[in-house]
Amino acid sequence: xxxxxxxxxxxKADFLGRVRRTSFLVTLAFAVFLGYQTFAGHxxxxxxxxxxxxxxxxxxxxxxxxxxxxxxxxxxxIVKGSILRDETTRVGQILAxxxxxxxxxxxxxxxxxxxALAAMVLVMAVAALCMQMFRAEDRTLHLGALLSPLLLYALxxxxxxxxxxxxxxxxxVLRGGVGNVAWFFLxxxxxxxxxxxxxxxxxxxxxxxxxxxxxxxxxxVVQMRTALLKVDPGFQDSISLSIGGKPPQHRFVWTxxxxxxxQVAARLTWVxxxxxxxxxxxxxxxxxxxxxxxxxxxxxxAPDRPAVQELAAAxxxxxxxxxxxxxxxxxxxxxxxxxxxxxxxxLRLMLQGHRxxxxxxxxxxxxxxxAAPLPASSGGIILAAWIWPMLIWSQMGSREARYAxxxxxxxAPHALQRQLPAVWVAGVxxxxxxxxxxxxxxxxxxxxxGFAGFLVAACFIPSLALALGVWSGSSxxxxxxxxxxxxxxxxxxxxxxxxxxxxxxxxRPGLYLLLTAxxxxxxxxxxxxxxxxx
Amino acid sequence: MEPxxxxxxxxxxxxxxxxxxxxxxxNGVKALxxxxxxxxxxxxxxxxxxxxxxxxxxxxxxxxxxADSGSAVxxxxxxxxxxxEVRRRLGYLPQDFGVYPNLNTQEFLEYxxxxxxxxxxxxxxxxxxxxxxxxxxxxxxxxLGGFSGGMKxxxxxxxxxxxxxxxxxxxxxxxxxxxxxxVRFRNLLSELSGERIVILSTHIVSxxxxxxxxxxxxxxxxxxxxxxxxxxxxxxxxxxxEWVVPSADLNAVKQCYRISNTARRSDGVHxxxxxxxxxxxxxxxxPTLEDAYLDSLSxxxxxxxx
Numbered sequence: 001x002x003x004x005x006x007x008x009x010x011x012k013a014d015f016l017g018r019v020r021r022t023s024f025l026v027t028l029a030f031a032v033f034l035g036y037q038t039f040a041g042h043x044x045x046x047x048x049x050x051x052x053x054x055x056x057x058x059x060x061x062x063x064x065x066x067x068x069x070x071x072x073x074x075x076x077x078i079v080k081g082s083i084l085r086d087e088t089t090r091v092g093q094i095l096a097x098x099x100x101x102x103x104x105x106x107x108x109x110x111x112x113x114x115x116a117l118a119a120m121v122l123v124m125a126v127a128a129l130c131m132q133m134f135r136a137e138d139r140t141l142h143l144g145a146l147l148s149p150l151l152l153y154a155l156x157x158x159x160x161x162x163x164x165x166x167x168x169x170x171x172x173v174l175r176g177g178v179g180n181v182a183w184f185f186l187x188x189x190x191x192x193x194x195x196x197x198x199x200x201x202x203x204x205x206x207x208x209x210x211x212x213x214x215x216x217x218x219x220x221v222v223q224m225r226t227a228l229l230k231v232d233p234g235f236q237d238s239i240s241l242s243i244g245g246k247p248p249q250h251r252f253v254w255t256x257x258x259x260x261x262x263q264v265a266a267r268l269t270w271v272x273x274x275x276x277x278x279x280x281x282x283x284x285x286x287x288x289x290x291x292x293x294x295x296x297x298x299x300x301x302a303p304d305r306p307a308v309q310e311l312a313a314a315x316x317x318x319x320x321x322x323x324x325x326x327x328x329x330x331x332x333x334x335x336x337x338x339x340x341x342x343x344x345x346x347l348r349l350m351l352q353g354h355r356x357x358x359x360x361x362x363x364x365x366x367x368x369x370x371a372a373p374l375p376a377s378s379g380g381i382i383l384a385a386w387i388w389p390m391l392i393w394s395q396m397g398s399r400e401a402r403y404a405x406x407x408x409x410x411x412a413p414h415a416l417q418r419q420l421p422a423v424w425v426a427g428v429x430x431x432x433x434x435x436x437x438x439x440x441x442x443x444x445x446x447x448x449x450g451f452a453g454f455l456v457a458a459c460f461i462p463s464l465a466l467a468l469g470v471w472s473g474s475s476x477x478x479x480x481x482x483x484x485x486x487x488x489x490x491x492x493x494x495x496x497x498x499x500x501x502x503x504x505x506x507x508r509p510g511l512y513l514l515l516t517a518x519x520x521x522x523x524x525x526x527x528x529x530x531x532x533x534x
Numbered sequence: 535m536e537p538x539x540x541x542x543x544x545x546x547x548x549x550x551x552x553x554x555x556x557x558x559x560x561n562g563v564k565a566l567x568x569x570x571x572x573x574x575x576x577x578x579x580x581x582x583x584x585x586x587x588x589x590x591x592x593x594x595x596x597x598x599x600x601a602d603s604g605s606a607v608x609x610x611x612x613x614x615x616x617x618x619e620v621r622r623r624l625g626y627l628p629q630d631f632g633v634y635p636n637l638n639t640q641e642f643l644e645y646x647x648x649x650x651x652x653x654x655x656x657x658x659x660x661x662x663x664x665x666x667x668x669x670x671x672x673x674x675x676x677x678l679g680g681f682s683g684g685m686k687x688x689x690x691x692x693x694x695x696x697x698x699x700x701x702x703x704x705x706x707x708x709x710x711x712x713x714x715x716x717v718r719f720r721n722l723l724s725e726l727s728g729e730r731i732v733i734l735s736t737h738i739v740s741x742x743x744x745x746x747x748x749x750x751x752x753x754x755x756x757x758x759x760x761x762x763x764x765x766x767x768x769x770x771x772x773x774x775x776e777w778v779v780p781s782a783d784l785n786a787v788k789q790c791y792r793i794s795n796t797a798r799r800s801d802g803v804h805x806x807x808x809x810x811x812x813x814x815x816x817x818x819x820x821p822t823l824e825d826a827y828l829d830s831l832s833x834x835x836x837x838x839x840x
Contacts, residue, residue, distance in 0.1 A: 330660060348645070352634075407631055
């Protein structure tokens, strides 16, 4: 009983802390946006040229699968960071001094994350209700059919995401930017692992397949397929869940999912996985022990000076002469407006702290870009070269907020006119250096269009990083957005979304030049406000 | 040509004139309420309880925050409008600041020197001097991530002095320092105040009593008192008394008198009170700045309630 009460208060405090932040409103706004897009018919579940009549069953299934497929990706980025927040606010130090066990803490964090994600599911449920009522294709309300996909598809998927966010935060390698990138690929793998078996067995599922299905889409589609085959025996098994595109021309009536014990058990298994992941996280959780937090290695490498010795030295200093040295006044000529030295300082700051192998891989990618045939270089290797420095870019603009150095830097002269552009120039130099192998190839091949695209991309990537960093004060937004953009737009060379600019078929340098200008203007405006300019 | 140690500052020490400075936060908290002050050269103590508005005043003078109304003039510079000019002459140690944990002290100061526009040679020489000054020369290669609160604070004062500022603003600088470091820090600020304005904001009276030439007391965003420490002491002269009471009577004494300090000893509790009419058996004692501070605050609060 007492343990339950403690857990309740931990989750309650965590949840209240979240909902009173502006970021939570942004979270809900995103759910509302996605709900509206689905409502407006921009998100379509299509079987050949068919979609279901908007009755309770179809609308509920659509919202459920949109939530478990799309919102899970974003939801992870939204909830990840709750342990870090306890660390930075030092509330963790207080909690660590209580009798609370580590597993209790990670469970509470999991439930806090889950509560926030469940609020998004609630928004989707309201959107489902509105969609059925306002689209008015079939207004007969079947609450079970409308809500069961949200309860049994969306919520277990969200629970798993909530627990993974806690697990990622406790694992040293995955708690930062690497984890943000890894989640995107894990999320893709989770979706594919569910859809794969259904596709390979021509729409039929085995008992084990239900347990591998993360989103619920294949399970649901199998039942829809059966219903559609009765209406149109010539159904070709072309199924897609997409955003945008031409709406299907035909409709059929689908009466809903027929839940059986295997399906329900399979969905509840994801909740069990979630609890297991939260408990697993407790094994890696550092309990806010500073020695196990961030700088352990550096401290060990540093020459050790015992505290007693340091104190004795300080005492001696106070006794002998409180004034250990004299300051020579600084000649006025030594303070100059040197932009390039700030660029070098920012560049050093960006490149500091990486291991030798980081530089080895970056160097290897430059050489590979320069040595490979131009099509392979501009269509493939450059992608690797321009994802590798992502954790450098993601610090741009957010570093001052993350390390609380803003008041030191913003009180320096020309912080807006000198430091901010210097960060950008340093970012452009890093991007150009990372892709320099390709630049050489383009110049040798006299591909000036490609080279122009390269230059625009080298300006665009750091501009995006800087703008998101300055506006959000966190590296997470860039890490999440860039990974998704890089994979969906650049890696698949989608015209308009391929920002690399070096692959002729999908290159749109003009568009990205405009975007770069807009992003830089956004950085300038935001930083101007941060510097208290009226 | 090496700059000589007898280099004479060409700019005379100027003063800061603050007129009717006000700031109300969006949540309705009035952080500054028509504050008017003249801050002369030397060490200036800004004293007040937590939440009094000291940090708001400090941030406004450090050009990091807008005021709703009023003015602040530093020499011939308008602090609220000529921010860049003020920043050239400013050294600021915020109450709460961070460092880049992967950099060492030398690298961190080099970075901030570049941001402040110092040329590389001058910066290197300056950093050497500053590291000696704040006693961090031996640990200049140690990553800042492993520094104690006191060591980090010393890095903070070193960065504030990088550009040889005419105006040095230090906000609660002794928080987290051990007694030795605190003494050392006070001495350091006192020395530095010889050739610039040093504004020291604190809620700890002993931080300013030995070093400040002028003190402003702030409470609830309003100026309570503004005087030299000697003048503040004179206001309570003859009104501070000490006497010994049994432990059991302490609560009753607290009900009747304004107590500035108590100390348990073998003969009972030594109680220090601020009063016009001394209790029987009480002996007059020399007032401290802490007595004067408590007296001014309680008079102000009584007036505010009335």
